[in-house]
Structures are given as C-alpha cells and as structure tokens.
Amino acid sequence: MSDSSLHSPSLGLAAEPELKDYFALLKPRVMSLVVFTALVGLLVAPVHVHPFLVFTSVLFIAIGGGAAGALNMWWDADIDAVMRRTRNRPVPSGKVSPGEALGLGLALSGLSVMMLALSANLLAAGLLAFTIFFYVVIYTMWLKRWTPQNIVIGGAAGAFPPMIGWAVATGGISVESLLMFTLIFIWTPPHFWSLALFMKSDYDDAGVPMLTVTHGHDATRRHILAYSVALAACSLALALTSIGGPVFVVTALVMNARFLLGAVRIWRRDTAQAQADAYGVEKRFFKLSLWYMFLLFGALLADAMLRGLWGGFA
C-alpha cells in the first residue's frame, strides 16, 4: 500500500484502533479488582516474597485476567452490541476487529501463564491457566447463554485471583486461600443480581438468561437474601483462620450487618415499590457490595501488616 492510498476515504481511518482501545479490551475495571484481591492473597500469606517478584507476579495475574476479558469481548460481541452498558466496548463499536481481540487474548493468555510460571511457580501458573479457561470456555461460551445459574458458577473465575496470589507465595492451597475463594464466589451472585434488578431490560434484550429474566424479580430478591446470609457465615469463618485478626473481625461484623440489612430491604420490596424510587435501594446495595469486597480484603491486609509490626517488636 502506498502512502497516497492512506488518504483514501474508503479506508475508514476513524476505525484505526489506538493503544487505549486495545487496553479497553482487557476490562481495566475488572482487572483492578483482580490486582487488588491477588495482591492481598499474596501479602497475607505467611511466606515472604521478594518485592520485585510480588510486582511481576501480580502483573502477570492481571494480564491473564485482561486476556480472559479480551476473549470474552471477542465471543460476546453480538450481545455486547445490544446492551446499553456494553455497546461502546471496542469490538461492538468497531474500534477493534474481532480477530484482533481473539489474537490479543490468546497471545496474552499464553504470555501471562508462561511468565507467572517463571516469576512464581507452576501451581500459580496452572491456576491462572484454569481461571482463563473457566472464564472463557465454561462461563462465556457455555453457561452465560444457557442457564440462570450463569453468575453463580461463572463467579468462580473472579474468585481465583486471591488463591493464585496465595499460591505464588506458598506454592500451595490452604483453608485460608479456599475461604478467600469462597468469599468472592458467594459475593458475586448478589452483586450481579442487584445490578440485574435495575438493568433488566438490557439482559432481556440480549437474551441472556439472568435470574431476573427467567425467574422474575421476586425470586431474585429471595436469592440475594439467601446468598447474603451465606456470605456472612463465610466471612466469619475466614475471621477464625490464621489470616483473620481484630481489624477483619470488626470490619466483617460491620459490613455484614450493613449487607444483610440491605438484602432484607431488597427482599421486602416488590417491583412496583422499586420502580417508584427508581431502584434506589438496589443501586445502593450494588455500591455497598463493591465497598464490602474492598473493605474486607483491605482488612485482611491491615491485619497482616499489624502481625508484621507485632513480629518486628516481639
């Protein structure tokens, strides 16, 4: 192609992707949660890791999560184009071609797993590979369009990062890492179902069988309450392990009380009441769920730092 041909309007120059479009393929907001929970899983483990290897390991876990996001956007471009929340993503908006998204996702998947094996160990790399496989094949390609339990089972993919972080430090799996996994696993359904309550038409239009679409709002409200009770039990169990401490106990008690209160309020409402206040309770519960996860993992980190300080003085 000659330079002069670059000035041809038929090239569609506006479609030329920029670096930020490729970055958007990696779902940076999801990646930030992956980075945070993986970092906490790594730092609360009772094994010291060189700070540079902490940085590289978390970076490759994040890149692996981003690669899974790119593959998800490649496969789901058709339903992303229908939903208001996702129609501006790089593939449905035409900024990046599906082939490029697939290529980037596959390349970064291989790179991240290989580099995590070198930076940490084979178990951590194996868990990362399984996470990518689970998110892309089990959740995106299979469950998401097939069953209203899509979020419940698919939520496991987002629950792996702290377990991978723990495996980076210890080279193994333990009760603590399994409970961190379970905490995110049980937290994911009420988090997404509260979103689905006020985004119903989006999932409906796209034909995604969310619980709100297949079983209605009342059933979804009951499920949110049930999972919130299970979540409280799981977080209190985590407080009894070696990584739980006073900061975590206080944070878990306060946040679980607020979370349960929010879940009860959602359970006691019906659709007419929710529409009357523009789903205000559901929207507040969704925001609270983000704070819940951030503060509980932050508390684990705070307790680990306190133990480090205490160990230094002892």
Place this chain on the structure above:
Amino acid sequence: MIRATHELHHRRRGRNAGIGLLLFGFVAIVFGMTIVKVGKGQDVLGTGMVSAPAPATGTGG
C-alpha cells in the same frame, strides 16, 4: 498528492511508541526477574543448575 504527515501517521506514531515502551518494559521485567532469581540461587528453569553460593568473606577464628 503525498503529504509528509497525516493524522493517521500521528496516531500510528503514538501506537508504535506505546508498543515500544511496553516491549522495553517487558525486557526490563525479564532482566529484573533474572537478577532476583539468580541472586537467590533459585533453580529458575528446573534444570538443576543454580548459581554458586557467594564465598564466605569472614576472617574466621
């Protein structure tokens, strides 16, 4: 007519510079990992080959 620069060239220059920085960062990370791993005497690739421990420098008794 061929113009020296075009908006597309600017955009591609930015993208290429970004990719260059990413590649440089990747090389720096691999180099840093090597330094840390070899410094700790780890068997990085599972080949059984590790760096020799540093000789004792104490004067002894």
